[in-house]
Amino acid sequence: MSEDKPGWFGRLFGRKGSQPADQPADQPVEPPIDSPASPAEGQPDFATGADAVEQVPLPPSEPDPDESDRNAVPDAIEGADLQPIAGEPERPPAGTAGDDPARGAEPADETELAREPVIEPPPVQPVDVAAALAHDAAAEPQREAKGWWGRLTSGMKRTSSALSERVTGLFTKRKLDANTLEDLEDALIQADFGVETATRISEAVGKGRYEKGISPDEVRAILATEVERALDPVAHPLVIDTARKPFVILCVGVNGAGKTTTLGKLSLKFKAEGRSVMLAAGDTFRAAAIDQLKVWGARTGTPVISGAQGADAAGLAFDALKQAQAAGTDVLLIDTAGRLQNKAGLMAELEKIIRVIRKVDPEAPHATLLVLDATVGQNALSQVELFSQAAPVSGLVMTKLDGTARGGILVALAAKFGLPVHFIGVGESVEDLEPFAARDFARAIAGLEKG
Numbered sequence: 195m196s197e198d199k200p201g202w203f204g205r206l207f208g209r210k211g212s213q214p215a216d217q218p219a220d221q222p223v224e225p226p227i228d229s230p231a232s233p234a235e236g237q238p239d240f241a242t243g244a245d246a247v248e249q250v251p252l253p254p255s256e257p258d259p260d261e262s263d264r265n266a267v268p269d270a271i272e273g274a275d276l277q278p279i280a281g282e283p284e285r286p287p288a289g290t291a292g293d294d295p296a297r298g299a300e301p302a303d304e305t306e307l308a309r310e311p312v313i314e315p316p317p318v319q320p321v322d323v324a325a326a327l328a329h330d331a332a333a334e335p336q337r338e339a340k341g342w343w344g345r346l347t348s349g350m351k352r353t354s355s356a357l358s359e360r361v362t363g364l365f366t367k368r369k370l371d372a373n374t375l376e377d378l379e380d381a382l383i384q385a386d387f388g389v390e391t392a393t394r395i396s397e398a399v400g401k402g403r404y405e406k407g408i409s410p411d412e413v414r415a416i417l418a419t420e421v422e423r424a425l426d427p428v429a430h431p432l433v434i435d436t437a438r439k440p441f442v443i444l445c446v447g448v449n450g451a452g453k454t455t456t457l458g459k460l461s462l463k464f465k466a467e468g469r470s471v472m473l474a475a476g477d478t479f480r481a482a483a484i485d486q487l488k489v490w491g492a493r494t495g496t497p498v499i500s501g502a503q504g505a506d507a508a509g510l511a512f513d514a515l516k517q518a519q520a521a522g523t524d525v526l527l528i529d530t531a532g533r534l535q536n537k538a539g540l541m542a543e544l545e546k547i548i549r550v551i552r553k554v555d556p557e558a559p560h561a562t563l564l565v566l567d568a569t570v571g572q573n574a575l576s577q578v579e580l581f582s583q584a585a586p587v588s589g590l591v592m593t594k595l596d597g598t599a600r601g602g603i604l605v606a607l608a609a610k611f612g613l614p615v616h617f618i619g620v621g622e623s624v625e626d627l628e629p630f631a632a633r634d635f636a637r638a639i640a641g642l643e644k645g
């Protein structure tokens with residue numbers, strides 16, 4: 195995929211917050227009559243859906259300047275306050291739950307649940323998707339077929355190359371001394387491994403080798419071993435408890451982290467496993483996020499429960515859970531907004547969603563995934579702290595490891611919180627999100643072949 199030419203999602207929704215060129219935000223989303231929604235539509239076996247969707251290019255991976263703005267969180271508040279987005283309302287529309295953080299803290303009652311969510315009959319398709327697909331297919335070269343290892347290593351290239359160059363520079367034809375180890379520690383800190391882990395790895399490299407030669411390859415091998423050791427305890431697959439019907443997954447994270455995209459990808463993965471899935475468009479703050487989820491629903495044949503922009507997210511989640519229960523759905527995936535203006539608002543909105551869905555199922559959500567954008571670096575640490583206060587975060591998904599030279603942040607997160615890491619993302623296509631495997635990640639970051 196061309197780096198500077200947006201794919202169909204890019205054109206449909208804009209990179210961030212911009213409107214599609216050919217579809218105004220307020221235009222109703224209509225299914226085309228009898229026209230295929232996507233290459234995946236109509237395929238009876240969704241196990242093959244991922245392959246079909248792979249042919250549909252997605253937006254460029256490199257974050258644009260808008261992206262950095264979206265993710266910028268001032269150091270002073272260390273992730274506690276999330277910033278309003280230029281060109282977008284700073285608060286949810288008046289009268290909505292998110293309008294007044296205090297409202298979110300009140301007990302949920304029937305008025306709290308006032309909303310008009312609708313169930314979208316699958317597959318539903320925005321009118322211009324077929325044209326976008328046709329255009330992409332004609333204009334963009336087919337992506338090279340790659341397995342996960344190929345995607346992981348090319349996605350992690352920025353981190354692994356930066357590290358590899360430093361290691362080669364430091365350890366070629368030099369005796370190992372305190373200065374070299376200090377430089378290695380600096381290189382690891384720059385890759386966001388965190389001081390503690392960087393020190394531990396440097397010590398492991400130095401152990402018993404002072405004043406001896408050590409080759410760059412040996413250093414890379416030690417690096418991989420140490421990273422794997424640090425990550426192994428957190429590499430846990432997301433287990434769907436089939437006794438829960440539906441198994442409710444709540445997705446939280448700051449704006450732009452990749453929540454909506456991750457849920458879209460997960461819906462396809464779960465369907466490929468033979469599960470029935472429902473999506474709830476709980477990011478009611480941004481109209482494009484609702485449409486984005488509807489398109490994923492259309493691509494994967496997944497019902498999408500949605501309301502109007504500014505609708506009460508908790509009420510929508512409540513309805514979605516009721517409907518998923520009634521339909522006997524296996525997995526309900528609930529998206530949430532990331533554009534909450536401050537910590538109080540964030541806490542209130544998430545707490546309210548959780549409180550309200552527990553009126554339907556006291557055990558829900560059964561998993562709460564915090565989606566973290568790797569490009570925010572150390573700020574991810576404070577995001578984990580913040581979101582863990584607001585929601586029962588049970589596991590992490592780290593996206594955009596392809597957009598940074600600081601992929602070591604995952605190691606720092608593991609060392610500090612020990613939270614399960616379920617999935618990592620190294621790009622925008624469906625195949626670029628996979629269950630997290632410590633060994634693969636460790637070898638990829640160290641620039642080694644698959645072991």
Ligand SMILES: Nc1nc2c(ncn2[C@@H]2O[C@H](COP(=O)(O)OP(=O)(O)OP(=O)(O)O)[C@@H](O)[C@H]2O)c(=O)[nH]1
Pocket residue numbers: 209252253254255256447448449450451452453454455456477480483530531532533592593594595596597618619620621622626
């Ligand atoms: N390069 C890259 N881009 C990704 C990855 N995951 C998601 N994205 C892109 O990141 C952008 C933001 O993703 P969204 O899913 O809209 O993020 P969100 O958290 O739902 O954002 P809000 O709705 O604003 O809260 C989109 O352009 C995605 O395609 C990844 O692993 N790599």
